[in-house]
Amino acid sequence: MLARQRQEAILRGIEDDGGVRVSDLVERLGVSDMTIRRDIEFLAGKGLVLKVHGGATAVGDHPIDEPGFWVKSAMNPVQKSEIARTAASLIGHGQTIAVSAGTTAYAVAVELRPVKRLTVVTNSPRVAELLYDPVREDQNIVLTGGVRTPSDALAGPVANRMLADVHVDTLILGIHGIDLDAGLTTPNLLEAETNRLLIAAARKVIVVADHTKWGVVGLSTIAPLERVDVLVTDAQLDVEARRLVSDKVGQLIVAKRDDTPGDQADG
Known part of the structure; x- marks a missing residue:
């Protein structure tokens, strides 16, 4: 799978669920943990996602918004x-x-x-x-x-x-x-x-x-x-x-x- 395809999958996951987890992406996309982390780093550098512990979430979340349970569990x-x-x-x-x-x-x-x-x-x-x-x-x-x-x-x-x-x-x-x-x-x-x-x-x-x-x-x-x-x-x-x-x-x-x-x- 090309890097562009992986990154599109990450963005779709965030759009659908509010966040993605590295371990889930590794299993679903069949690539290494390091590869997914590099993709997230790339997307975060472009300002498209926000890195959190263990994954990524949407940029610009406002306090009135609430991410899902597992997204919050990866924070702090x-x-x-x-x-x-x-x-x-x-x-x-x-x-x-x-x-x-x-x-x-x-x-x-x-x-x-x-x-x-x-x-x-x-x-x-x-x-x-x-x-x-x-x-x-x-x-x-x-x-x-x-x-x-x-x-x-x-x-x-x-x-x-x-x-x-x-x-x-x-x-x-x-x-x-x-x-x-x-x-x-x-x-x-x-x-x-x-x-x-x-x-x-x-x-x-x-x-x-x-x-x-x-x-x-x-x-x-x-x-x-x-x-x-x-x-x-x-x-x-x-x-x-x-x-x-x-x-x-x-x-x-x-x-x-x-x-x-x-x-x-x-x-």
């Missing part, structure tokens, strides 16, 4: 892993928790698998599938119904009716954007209302968000920062942003690598 994977380990350490055995959709919340769910006697309510089919284990009798996984969104959340009236009667100890909430004035935001109106109900159901709200979410404002506000009990982020959030957000949330925890304790600041 190291920071998400750090945040996930730290957030999961805040969940004790025997708790009833809710876990929202989103790639960072999914990363937390990965770290929650060893925790015993959990009841987990989630509007993420991926989280439910990850945590469900038919041989474990100490876990109860509850998946809401609803309409599936681009970020692989179940949202809308069906999910909302179910969540209206739910009460959990703690919510792990992934978000699209976090802003001092706009608060927690999402580009998806259906998800906004469902996330509000997740927050209302929880005695404690833990928001997990890497530094790139700071200053991003989506179409709809989910909740003000004051509603956040704990915000777990990564060390690349700048000092001024930490100071500002610490004044709003109950507690700011900056995750560290290699399971070292995170920095904590009370709001």
